[in-house]
Amino acid sequence: MNITTMLVALGSLAALAAGGWAWRKWAPRSFWYAVEFPAKAALVYLTWTHIASGCGLSRKRRRWRFALDAIPLAGPAVMVQRRRLRSVEIEKPPRLRLLRPTPLGWRVWVRLHDGQLPEDYANVADRLAHAWRVHAVRVVAFKPGRVQLLATMRDPLTVVDVSPETGELLTVRPGMLENGEPWVMDFRTVPHWLNAGATQSGKSNLANAILKGLAPQPVALVGFDLKGGVEFTPYAPRLSALATTRGECVRLLDDLVQVVTDRMALCRKEGARNIWRLPDGLRPMPIVVLVDEVAELFLMADKSEKEEVSKTATALLRVAQLGRAFGIYLVVCGQRIGSDLGPGVTALRSQLSGRICHRVNDPETANMTLGDMDPAALDAARGIAAETPGVAVIAGQDGSWHRARSVYVSEEEAEAAARRFAHLTPAWSVLTSGPTAAEPIAA
Ligand SMILES: Nc1ncnc2c1ncn2[C@@H]1O[C@H](COP(=O)(O)OP(=O)(O)O)[C@@H](O)[C@H]1O
Ligand SMILES: [Mg+2]
Numbered sequence: 001m002n003i004t005t006m007l008v009a010l011g012s013l014a015a016l017a018a019g020g021w022a023w024r025k026w027a028p029r030s031f032w033y034a035v036e037f038p039a040k041a042a043l044v045y046l047t048w049t050h051i052a053s054g055c056g057l058s059r060k061r062r063r064w065r066f067a068l069d070a071i072p073l074a075g076p077a078v079m080v081q082r083r084r085l086r087s088v089e090i091e092k093p094p095r096l097r098l099l100r101p102t103p104l105g106w107r108v109w110v111r112l113h114d115g116q117l118p119e120d121y122a123n124v125a126d127r128l129a130h131a132w133r134v135h136a137v138r139v140v141a142f143k144p145g146r147v148q149l150l151a152t153m154r155d156p157l158t159v160v161d162v163s164p165e166t167g168e169l170l171t172v173r174p175g176m177l178e179n180g181e182p183w184v185m186d187f188r189t190v191p192h193w194l195n196a197g198a199t200q201s202g203k204s205n206l207a208n209a210i211l212k213g214l215a216p217q218p219v220a221l222v223g224f225d226l227k228g229g230v231e232f233t234p235y236a237p238r239l240s241a242l243a244t245t246r247g248e249c250v251r252l253l254d255d256l257v258q259v260v261t262d263r264m265a266l267c268r269k270e271g272a273r274n275i276w277r278l279p280d281g282l283r284p285m286p287i288v289v290l291v292d293e294v295a296e297l298f299l300m301a302d303k304s305e306k307e308e309v310s311k312t313a314t315a316l317l318r319v320a321q322l323g324r325a326f327g328i329y330l331v332v333c334g335q336r337i338g339s340d341l342g343p344g345v346t347a348l349r350s351q352l353s354g355r356i357c358h359r360v361n362d363p364e365t366a367n368m369t370l371g372d373m374d375p376a377a378l379d380a381a382r383g384i385a386a387e388t389p390g391v392a393v394i395a396g397q398d399g400s401w402h403r404a405r406s407v408y409v410s411e412e413e414a415e416a417a418a419r420r421f422a423h424l425t426p427a428w429s430v431l432t433s434g435p436t437a438a439e440p441i442a443a
Pocket of ligand 1: 198202206408
């Protein structure tokens with residue numbers, strides 16, 4: 001090879017490397033799909049037997065193989081080689097199906113060996129993540145005999161940039177899930193939510209995001225804020241009612257129970273199971289109730305408040321029980337919501353089927369919030385770092401769970417949304433003055 005060819009070859013290599021670098025820098029998405037992912041996928045398939053065995057996922061199988069044997073013929077001096085069938089033990093990895101790229105990694109179905117459970121894969125997820133050199137591997141789905149693994153190259157929750165407004169009634173997008181998809185809360189599917197976490201874990205930020213997402217919609221918003229109203233007063237222009245003292249709480253809950261009762265009567269009269277079955281002209285406006293620190297509703301300064309507290313508990317429970325059918329939805333925030341707060345709290349908690357667990361101080365709070373979920377969900381909740389406020393484990397009714405992070409919505413931003421859409425705020429007197437008087441809305 002003469003010097004010119006060598007220089008040309010080196011030059012082309014350098015140009016290729018520079019081109020690749022620029023492609024990756026300026027169009028990382030297409031670079032991932034066209035170059036990085038195929039390379040990564042090839043590596044995953046090539047090393048799978050080795051990695052599955054290292055993670056203890058393989059099974060030993062006996063197989064018949066032809067082997068060359070040296071057979072002595074008329075004494076050791078003369079040996080002949082002959083092909084012979086022999087049983088040998090081989091490691092068989094579980095079958096890896098087609099790797100499908102996602103914006104941040106890939107998902108893949110794996111066939112379980114007989115006797116294996118999805119947990120066997122969840123237990124070795126960290127080992128797989130190390131072996132594949134990725135940020136995390138999670139079991140995200142399973143069907144009989146198969147599990148789906150999701151590998152993510154980096155934590156998608158370090159920067160969350162989504163908009164809470166969805167344009168769909170009673171649906172908000174308060175953040176992002178770990179799989180890179182938007183986190184969507186649909187109150188018509190999961191009507192009531194428990195939003196738990198230690199102080200500074202991101203509960204109020206999530207409430208801000210929900211408020212910002214609901215503000216442009218034809219829904220009424222109601223706030224309970226017994227910490228002197230410091231949290232919700234700035235959002236008053238978009239709130240149809242706000243209770244900041246115990247007396248106001250009791251009155252507002254009485255009103256809500258009355259609204260439920262009126263709506264129930266209206267539905268009965270019209271032969272509808274719920275407000276969504278009512279004709280358009282009759283359907284009352286949905287109401288979303290935000291409760292800032294639920295413990296404040298249940299704590300008593302002295303004995304004299306006992307009756308009020310028990311009234312509050314009963315009313316809140318009644319609203320939760322009937323709310324789904326009659327268009328009243330709850331978002332209950334709190335540091336913990338356990339039986340130590342008093343009777344009725346456990347019953348209320350069981351009505352809040354949507355669960356959001358931010359960082360917590362003690363393991364019981366995670367247990368309490370996530371209930372008897374998958375132990376991996378509890379581990380994920382306990383592992384949330386203080387440096388990442390807004391990160392939470394969320395669980396719906398179907399038993400599936402996700403790590404997610406809310407989008408940062410400052411108080412100023414939420415306040416601005418409340419002012420901007422103040423004209424959509426129905427007066428509380430209109431909402432409470434009987435079923436037909438309430439402003440009708442389209443589904
Ligand atoms: N999703 C988020 N992204 C970035 N920062 C957040 C997020 N959620 C909360 N924070 C920050 O964490 C701090 C505490 O959040 P906050 O919602 O007030 O917690 P809590 O109500 O649980 O006490 C806030 O000052 C905010 O700056
Ligand atoms: Mg708060």
